[in-house]
Amino acid sequence: MSETKNLDEVVSTNFIDDFVKEDMAPGGRTEGMRVHTRFPPEPNGYLHIGHAKAIYVDFGTADRFGGVCNLRMDDTNPTKEDVEYVEAIKEDIHWLGYDWGDRFYYASDYFEDMYKGAEELIEKGLAYVCELTQEEMREMRGDLTTPARSPYRDRPKEESLDLFRRMRAGEFEDGKMTLRARIDLASGNFNMRDPVIYRINHKAHHRTGDKWCIYPMYDYAHPFEDAMECITHSLCSLEFEDHRPFYDWVVENVTLPSKPRQIEFARLGINNTVMSKRKLRALVEGNYVDGWDDPRMPTLCGLRRRGYTPRAIRNFSERNGVSKVNSTVEYAFLEHCLREDLNQHARRVMGVLHPVKLVLTNYPEGKTEMLTVENNPNCPEDGTREVSFSRTLWIEAEDFLTEPVPKYKRLYPGGPECRLKGAYLVKCVGYETDNEGNVTEIHGEFDPDSRGGDPADGRKVKGATLHWVDAETALTAQVRLYDNLFSVESPEEGDFLDYLSETSLEVLEGCKLEQGLRDAKPGESFQFMRQGYFCVDSKDAKPGAPVFNRSVKLKDSFKPGK
Known part of the structure; x- marks a missing residue:
């Protein structure tokens, strides 16, 4: 753990640093406190290259100020969460070179506290039990000139409190009732039009089992978790900007140990791939790829298996910068960062x-x-x-x-x-x-x-x-030539499965390699002269049956300033 740094020692690298400095300065919101951030992934899939930027922002900001960063699993939705993903997330973050020390948490650690906070809101007249279905709620949502409606908004708090406790006790089926915050049905920000903060879900949780049948919505859980962990700066992607008023509303209206500040930044977009967990899961479950760690996937485990290095991914994240404007980065730049690193460190072979x-x-x-x-x-x-x-x-x-x-x-x-x-x-x-x-x-x-x-x-x-390779001592191996999984730059537009490339993988049998590669270890990288950079496959390579993956071609197609 690094020591808190004097603000004069910290060189700002982006607008987030400027905000943090402002808060830490004399008279600022967090004067005298240690900078404390968090990385809160949802354990319903594997981390991808977009998460690498968020990890860089969360852990990097804390590091520059001599602060600390928590790792927290956002396990508020038991539907698709799994311990497998929890362990994979931890492995990927450690592989990138970051560490959370003893500050590893789950959102479910705070389920009881969140429930008490919800009861507090009901008792203050700031929340009520609503019996509208999702479809009815959408119909009564209103528009920019018409307020939303709910016939249950003025339900007596005693009645709402009784119903909420019965919801917890499991008396009602899924979808029968929700708990909604009582804020402003005419707000121009639809996130403030009495948002749902609890829903009924009779599904076992991977940590709490059948203890709970009601679960908090993320917009309610997020500020609650940050405040419970005394986070000073909650760094989020840009889509949460419109949710910030509700974040602040929860922090102001529930009795909590701290008041964190949410700051949003643009998430990372890359061409020639998809980064929606739903779409990545569809690729895996539809057997279009060889699992989450297929070397064509943008997942960190897939990139690692392909031969990407932590240094290359960190350089990529850092050099892309942090901004408030969404943009799409060329996949060629990611390859450029890997090529730069391997050119300095990979052994040359034939x-x-x-x-x-x-x-x-x-x-x-x-x-x-x-x-x-x-x-x-x-x-x-x-x-x-x-x-x-x-x-x-x-x-x-x-x-x-x-x-x-x-x-x-x-x-x-x-x-x-x-x-x-x-x-x-x-x-x-x-x-x-x-x-x-x-x-x-x-x-x-x-x-x-x-x-x-x-x-x-x-x-x-x-x-x-x-x-060349000496035929007397040559090692015979399988070599896999990987390319972009999709044939178009923007597969997100339309049915992404229609754009799967037929040339994203070519398997070559009977390749001849230098004899010294017999002792190559899984994940070890080499430059095959005139061919590209390759690594030993960490999944399929076996003694006597080596498999090498092409990480990246030798030719650099990235043009700076393009």
Whole structure:
């Protein structure tokens, strides 16, 4: 836990920081208090990249001011909540590098307090039991020129209190009654037109079991929980701005230990994906993807399985900034942040995804030598590694043509010398085909005086530099090439399932990789030279049956300032 910082030490990074400074300054609303925020996810699904921004805002704001941030599960709706989601949320937040210490709470921790607060509102004449159905409530909601109506609004508080207690006791079926706040049926803000604060729901809760059959609405529970935990600043996404008057109303009219301040910021939107939990659940339950952690999903567990790093996601969240205006960010920028990180930290290796055999006819049969190559030139401390080299190699099928096209600088009969990365210069002298004309083997000759294959040797070669793998020691693996799950930039518009891309996953069998990858650990990332960044799949990879996922292509399509 960091110490509370002097306000002069805190450099504001966004408008939220300015508000916090204003509150903490002498004479301010929270003068002398420690900044205290919270992250309150609902445990009805897995966290996605949009939540990463909220986590960055909640935990980051507290950290900049030397404050603390709680983790609280908003488990006020038992319909789709599950312990599985609770544990997954905790794992994802820890993976991102944030910690809540001993400040882990549930909204259900306060169910009894919320109930007493509701009784207090009834006794003050500020809440009443209403028997309108949802449909009737909608019909009586009114419009901008017509007030809402409720025939139960003037029900005596003694009667409402009795009915509310009987609601708790389980005497009424679902939908029979609600408890509504008594505020202003003519308010221009429809959230203040006597909103429902309790509803009947005879469904067991994952923590409290059958103890409760009435549950608080989120708009009532939210300020209550913040106040009970003495939160100083409740940071919410922008859709809660119109709900803030009710938030403040609850804080002012219920006896609570503190008076938190709600501040709203724009949530994160990204193209080429969906981030509605309802839609993500539909993808999972409809078997359109391989679970919540499918590497094409925008969930944090899916991004982690694909090879995204905490540093890349935190950089993405920070560099997007915090504003009051909703906007959509290019998915390419998220990829750009990952590429930046992996370019600095991922070890370079060679992997051949579409292998074809190259036989060096003038290399001694039975001979194998070890060549020293650099792991990552951007990370000198990563050192070097040794790779084996022998007469028979695997190269990419696209690095050979029987008849070259214009400007083709790779192998073909009679073509120029090419460099085998870190090894020798080689030229093509022939090839073999099967009965259908498919190339089965390329014949080449190497230059024994060009060991190292380094352009710095001064020899000018017209051909390209090719990656390769020694056929004697190659690791055979499955490689999965992932791309956008949706074929359009805005799948939210219309039926998103109609936009599922048929090319979002390509599975390659029989790929040939360097032998050193036999010991690669699940989640470990590498740059396959000329191919992209890949990681070991954390779910399906098994000893003797490696699986690698492409995290991101090498080519960066993101253009800053676009």
